[in-house]
Amino acid sequence: MAKADLDQQMIKRLAFVRMLYQQGVEQARLPEPLNATSLLSLHDAAELLLGAMADKLDASLPHHLPFMD
Numbered sequence: 001m002a003k004a005d006l007d008q009q010m011i012k013r014l015a016f017v018r019m020l021y022q023q024g025v026e027q028a029r030l031p032e033p034l035n036a037t038s039l040l041s042l043h044d045a046a047e048l049l050l051g052a053m054a055d056k057l058d059a060s061l062p063h064h065l066p067f068m069d
Contacts, residue, residue: 006056013052020045 006014024041027034054061 010052010056013048017045017049017052020048 020041024038024045027038027041029035030038051061053059
């Protein structure tokens with residue numbers, strides 16, 4: 001997929017996902033217990049990426065997606 005296929009809103013969404021991912025990686029490098037929040041950031045990044053991909057591909061996801069399952 002070329003960059004031209006992505007609209008500005010999708011680019012902003014993906015940039016936010018990347019920021020959350022990078023934040024999670026940086027938090028994971030911190031000593032305990034400060035690194036505990038890394039799981040939250042990485043989980044949010046994965047969930048938002050899944051939603052963005054589903055929107056781009058016009059895939060239907062359940063209204064309430066039990067992501068932890």
